[in-house]
Structures are given as C-alpha cells and as structure tokens.
Amino acid sequence: xxxxxxxxxxxxxxxxxxxxxxxxxxxxxxxxxxxxxxxxxxxxxxxxxxxxxxxxxxxxxxxxxxxxxxxxxxxxxxxxxxxxxxxxxxxxxxxxxxxxxxxxxxxxxxxxxxxxxxxxxxxxxxxxxxxxxxxxxxxxxxxxxxxxxxxxxxxxxx
Numbered sequence: 001x002x003x004x005x006x007x008x009x010x011x012x013x014x015x016x017x018x019x020x021x022x023x024x025x026x027x028x029x030x031x032x033x034x035x036x037x038x039x040x041x042x043x044x045x046x047x048x049x050x051x052x053x054x055x056x057x058x059x060x061x062x063x064x065x066x067x068x069x070x071x072x073x074x075x076x077x078x079x080x081x082x083x084x085x086x087x088x089x090x091x092x093x094x095x096x097x098x099x100x101x102x103x104x105x106x107x108x109x110x111x112x113x114x115x116x117x118x119x120x121x122x123x124x125x126x127x128x129x130x131x132x133x134x135x136x137x138x139x140x141x142x143x144x145x146x147x148x149x150x151x152x153x154x155x156x157x158x
Contacts, residue, residue: 004058004130006144007034010068011083011091027095031102033154034060054106062099062133063142064092089136100131 040051040058053060066082083091107130134140 004053004056004060005034005039006061006063006142008063008065008068009092009095010065011088012069012081013083027098030154031095031098034099035102035106037152037154039150039152054103057107057130059130059132060099060103061142062092062096062131063140064088064134064136085137092136096131096133103131 035054036052038049038052040053040056041048042051042056066079066085066088067077069081070077070079071081072078082088134142
C-alpha cells in the first residue's frame with residue numbers, strides 16, 4: 001500500500017533525445033514535477049493544492065507502462081510508438097534512481113523544497129524507500145483508490 005501518488009511512466013520511440021543531453025534535462029524536469037507539484041492539503045489546513053509529496057512525506061509508486069502509447073488499429077492494439085524493451089528498461093531504471101535521489105535530496109534540505117513536517121526527518125535510506133516501483137515488464141496487479149480524483153500528465157516534451 002502506497003500513501004501517495006501512483007505515477008505511470010511511459011517511454012516512446014519519439015524520444016530520439018534519449019541518448020543526448022536533452023535526455024538528462026528532460027528526465028530531471030519530470031522528476032522535479034513529480035516531487036514538487038503541490039497536489040495535497042496539509043493536515044489541519046483548508047488550503048488546497050498547497051503541499052508536495054515530499055513535503056507531506058508521502059510515498060510515490062512508479063509503474064512502467066508501455067501501454068500508455070497504445071493506439072487502436074482497427075480492433076487490435078498497436079504499440080509501435082512505445083520505446084523498445086531494452087532501451088526503455090534502462091531509461092526506466094535511471095528514472096527510478098533519479099526520483100529516489102531527488103526525493104532524498106529534497107527531504108534532507110539539500111534541494112529547493114522545504115523539509116517535511118517532521119523536521120527531524122528519517123534517514124536518507126528511509127527517504128529513498130519512500131519511492132517504490134514494480135518489476136519492469138512483469139504482469140502486475142496494482143489496485144488504485146483515488147483520493148481525489150486528480151490525474152495529472154507530465155510530458156517531457158512540454
């Protein structure tokens with residue numbers, strides 16, 4: 001059970017920048033958006049959209065999902081826009097590492113976000129464990145309970 005956002009990560013063939021300098025910039029931008037976007041209300045506050053996942057100390061679940069690039073060709077799904085499994089597995093692994101590192105940096109006071117409510121804060125390894133992920137390419141059963149409903153799209157090309 002993850003008490004925070006579930007992030008579906010997609011990688012597509014149009015990311016020709018994957019092996020360029022743009023890849024690093026774009027990936028950092030997506031991590032920053034996931035960790036810093038203010039989607040939550042602080043306990044005891046009525047101010048909506050005020051706190052980020054790191055400020056609240058919530059967990060983040062990252063799920064690789066190539067099917068987000070699926071399109072229908074007639075009655076059959078087509079995934080030709082999805083990045084190939086070898087490249088996307090490497091990209092996804094790097095992305096997970098970057099989100100974990102970013103979460104740790106932000107919650108230890110080394111980043112741009114304030115330290116979460118528990119100022120003493122857990123250890124760096126405990127913060128890294130706040131970012132969960134599944135098994136790449138595995139058939140997984142993931143349940144979702146929306147406490148919202150809020151759905152945001154973070155596209156690296158925007």
